[in-house]
Amino acid sequence: MIILAVVNQKGGVGKTTTAVTLAHGLAQRDYHTLLIDLDAQGNVADCLGLETGNDLYRLLFPGMALPLAQGVTPSGRPRLDVVRSDRTTTQLKIALGAADMREYVLDDLLKDASYDVVILDCAPSMDVLHTAAMVAAHYILIPTRLDQLAVKGVRDVLTTLQGLSRISTCQLGAIIPTFYDRQTNESLLQLKHLARHFKEQVWPPIPQDVHCRESTRYGKTLWEYAPQARALLGYTHTRGQSVGGYIQMVDRVEEVLLR
Amino acid sequence: MSPARRKPAEGDNLIDFDPAALRADPAVRALIGQEERLKQEARLSRRQREKVIKERRKIRERREQHTCYDIPPQLRQYIKTLAEELRLPASQIAALALLRFARDWQAGTIDLAPYKRPSRSPKYDWNLELDPAEWGV
Structure with a gap:
């Protein structure tokens, strides 16, 4: 089992869309996948067309925690289960703040999980669940918009990861540029800058695509709502191959992280 | 000046990272x-x-x-020299040579037997072994 945490301390960079699209993409490729929403906004359930729920609260509340198998919700898609989140996650974080060994709550929860891949969708903040995710995960994936503030968020995540090195073996899996806009110099400049520093850990970018927002409104994943969307297929390169997009991201996850 | 024409200034006030020595995707x-x-x-x-x-x-x-075939360098040089002498494109001389070969092959006037040697490659059964003395024509 591989645990991937989708993190960036900056909000609005496409973490939830990336986590949901990746989870459903892997499930479609026959990986038994669990998607855990660690954000009190409960947007993972919205993206999958489910009611928000307190699954996470029931699974992690100190002293009352249920076993994983009793707390997951089927997503309605083959091989994809989900642990939903809602406002009770805020109470959970307060309760965990006073608990011993709080950094290990997710690690303990997932110890005996029978999934091929677990994806943790983190909140855009530095809290106890964020730390627990980075302790439990094998790799972090950092989606980032190609602008100065979001790229600063990348640096903050890497600083946090470095700070946790005594209790976590989590490594940087990839930086995933999102909302890539070919029309602006800033996107290209920031992409080049990231690629220069992180080399092959910067994966091909996800093109900006209105289908991402629309699919959320209908409670469908991109694979269901717009299988021909540019955000999935990427750009067509001059030699005819596709570059970027979520399909290539799922390919990379399979090639690089799930080997 | 439109933004597309403006040359972006690189390295200005960008976030600093520790350098990592890997290759780009x-x-x-x-x-x-x-x-x-x-x-x-x-x-x-x-x-x-x-x-x-x-x-x-x-x-x-x-x-x-466009195509790409491996041919002996002497033969390649000969075609090039011939093309310069005749003031013709080398590609057209090579195309004419191949066309003539194809026609002769169809007419049965070419015998490959003297050149054929068994190949050890799993892809081919035979190799054509040309006499290096003939390469320069």
Whole structure:
């Protein structure tokens, strides 16, 4: 089992869309996948067309925690289960703040999980669940918009990861540029800058695509709502191959992280 | 000046990272290369841009005519020298030679037997062994 945490301390960079699209993409490729929403906004359930729920609260509340198998919700898609989140996650974080060994709550929860891949969708903040995710995960994936503030968020995540090195073996899996806009110099400049520093850990970018927002409104994943969307297929390169997009991201996850 | 024509200033006030010594993802490299080329073209004058587009179209049209065969360097040099002497494109001489060969082959006037040697490759049954003395023709 591989645990991937989708993190960036900056909000609005496409973490939830990336986590949901990746989870459903892997499930479609026959990986038994669990998607855990660690954000009190409960947007993972919205993206999958489910009611928000307190699954996470029931699974992690100190002293009352249920076993994983009793707390997951089927997503309605083959091989994809989900642990939903809602406002009770805020109470959970307060309760965990006073608990011993709080950094290990997710690690303990997932110890005996029978999934091929677990994806943790983190909140855009530095809290106890964020730390627990980075302790439990094998790799972090950092989606980032190609602008100065979001790229600063990348640096903050890497600083946090470095700070946790005594209790976590989590490594940087990839930086995933999102909302890539070919029309602006800033996107290209920031992409080049990231690629220069992180080399092959910067994966091909996800093109900006209105289908991402629309699919959320209908409670469908991109694979269901717009299988021909540019955000999935990427750009067509001059030699005819596709570059970027979520399909290539799922390919990379399979090639690089799930080997 | 339109934003597309403006040359971006690199290295200005960007977030600093510790350098890591790995290679860039090939798809990212390809995308950056393509974007840079497009941006460069956007900075050209209309006439220069039209020229670039025309050249690219010509290259694309000729792509199907391109092929790559390994031939002995002496033979290649001979075709090149001949092309210069006759003031003809070398590609057209090579095309004519291949056409003549194909016609002779169809007419049964060419025998490959003296050249054929068994191949150890799983892909081919035979190799044609040419006499190095004949390469220079």
